[in-house]
Amino acid sequence: DVKVTQSSRYLVKRTGEKVFLECVQDMDHENMFWYRQDPGLGLRLIYFSYDVKMKEKGDIPEGYSVSREKKERFSLILESASTNQTSMYLCASSFTRNTEAFFGQGTRLTVV
Amino acid sequence: AQTVTQSQPEMSVQEAETVTLSCTYDTSENNYYLFWYKQPPSRQMILVIRQEAYKQQNATENRFSVNFQKAAKSFSLKISDSQLGDTAMYFCAFMKHSRGAQKLVFGQGTRLTINP
Numbered sequence: 364d365v366k367v368t369q370s371s372r373y374l375v376k377r378t379g380e381k382v383f384l385e386c387v388q389d390m391d392h393e394n395m396f397w398y399r400q401d402p403g404l405g406l407r408l409i410y411f412s413y414d415v416k417m418k419e420k421g422d423i424p425e426g427y428s429v430s431r432e433k434k435e436r437f438s439l440i441l442e443s444a445s446t447n448q449t450s451m452y453l454c455a456s457s458f459t460r461n462t463e464a465f466f467g468q469g470t471r472l473t474v475v
Numbered sequence: 476a477q478t479v480t481q482s483q484p485e486m487s488v489q490e491a492e493t494v495t496l497s498c499t500y501d502t503s504e505n506n507y508y509l510f511w512y513k514q515p516p517s518r519q520m521i522l523v524i525r526q527e528a529y530k531q532q533n534a535t536e537n538r539f540s541v542n543f544q545k546a547a548k549s550f551s552l553k554i555s556d557s558q559l560g561d562t563a564m565y566f567c568a569f570m571k572h573s574r575g576a577q578k579l580v581f582g583q584g585t586r587l588t589i590n591p
Contacts, residue, residue, distance in 0.1 A: 394577070396578070396579075398581075403484070403583055404583060405479075405481075405566060405581040405582050405583040405584050406566065406579075406581040407581075408578055408579070408580075411578060421578070451518075453520065455520075455579075457577060459577070462508050462510075462525065462570055462577055463522050463525070464522070464577075464579060466512075466519060466520035466521070467519070468517070468518050468519050469518045469519075
């Protein structure tokens with residue numbers, strides 16, 4: 364079975380802190396994605412990566428950056444956390460030749 | 476840009492009933508994919524069913540089937556003989572056909588509750 368693992372299920376951070384959300388997949392997928400999930404808004408794409416060291420902005424990249432130094436790992440970075448970044452964050456991965464995306468369990472981040 | 480709309484924020488039915496979740500989308504693309512994803516209370520999102528736009532036949536997966544109306548840009552999900560384990564958030568999603576990384580565009584979600 365494909366496994367996408369997010370390092371934390373719950374995080375509480377203070378405003379202004381630098382926050383790292385980690386995601387690891389074990390199926391050698393080329394593509395990895397970070398989504399943000401908010402009630403009434405569904406999932407919105409923050410950033411994605413189609414290869415090591417390659418990244419592209421999604422629909423809501425402001426306030427975020429990403430890092431993909433190894434194929435299996437995709438990190439989301441909040442440079443200076445703000446309260447409006449309190450949300451559920453979902454990581455996903457997929458093969459380019461297959462349309463199915465596999466998701467992690469999510470990280471619920473609270474910024475206080 | 477593509478948009479996906481789910482107009483039913485919440486639905487509730489009795490166990491064993493049939494329920495239909497609605498989804499409409501807007502795109503100028505001709506080749507694309509449509510999906511229904513399920514997110515149970517444990518939060519891991521999983522794929523329920525997938526439809527390729529060039530296929531006229533509606534996709535089915537056991538108790539799950541879709542009604543794909545390409546001209547109307549409508550993609551509803553029917554769950555037959557609903558079970559308690561079907562309780563979840565359901566997201567409709569769109570993906571443009573491309574050779575690069577496939578990005579999903581999601582609707583707002585429908586919270587479905589199956590009552591005993």
